Amino acid sequence: MIHYKKYKNINMKSSCYGKWYGRAVHELMEFDEFVEHMAKHHCVYSEGTIRGVLIEMEVCLREMLLEGKAVRFDDLGIFRVGLETAGKNSSADFTADDIKAVRLNLHLGKRFYARNLKADAKFKEADKYIGDGNYYEPDGETANTDGDGD
DSSP states (O other): OEEEEEEEOOOTTSTTTTOEEEEEEBOOOOHHHHHHHHHHSSOOSOHHHHHHHHHHHHHHHHHHHHTTOOEEETTTEEEEEEEEEOOOSSGGGOOGGGEEEEEEEEEEOGGGOHHHHHHHOOEEEOOTTSTTSOOBOTTSOBOOOSSSOO
8 A cells, every 4th residue: 555645835936836746655664674574475585595685686786886787677677877967068078077976777677667556556645543653755754644735
């Protein structure tokens, strides 16, 4: 079940000012909980084996990305790096010093396309009685679940 909260656009410069939208809110599942879930979910491997494989995957994925490789994980997608750079007036002016940041990009596979996820998803408005009312959001904020849009 995907929980969402309602929020109001309060940016007076936006053409969408005053309109209401939905935003997904998430209960954060820690790595240990995910490993335990995998071990109990159609899996013949122990928690220790799963933990070890996932940790090694993380280490090796980072290593391969930093070597300039893109890595495909079956239907999950392709992991690769992207760069944030400063613009220069000519090719000759551009150097590695103009690279501001390295980003991780994931180009999703078919199983994770938005249309496929939407077809399988079920939705429910989040309320203060679900869990402890604290949900993880990508921007790091704790979601306000009372529906007032703040």
